[in-house]
Amino acid sequence: MYIGKVVGNVVSTKKEESLTGYKLMIVERIQRSNQEKLEEIVAVDLVGAGRGEFVLIVKGSSARMAAKNQEAPIDATIVGIIDTFDD
Structure with a gap:
């Protein structure tokens, strides 16, 4: 996953x-x-993220799995919205 x-x-x-x-x-x-x-x-948004929000992204085959569409040309998917960063 990526931020x-x-x-x-x-x-x-x-x-x-x-x-x-x-x-x-x-x-x-x-x-x-x-x-x-x-x-x-460019990422497919599955969680309703908005401009300015920090999000969790998956790429590659994980992105297609998250979207439940192995046939679509999806390379990145937003799977979560980050509320806070913690050290």
Whole structure:
């Protein structure tokens, strides 16, 4: 799992049919210790995350498993919203 911050959303009226119905969010992967931005990715949102929220992300086959759709071209999925960071 990875930590990220939601920075926006993606609207796509034409897309692969298996992605229909999924909410797509732009997420900055971050390093918790200094909140350094590592990369921006587009992730399927399964939990209703909003802009500015810190989230848990899974990538690869785990992302497709979380979405319960092994056939969809999903590479990253938001699976949780982080309430607090604790050392």
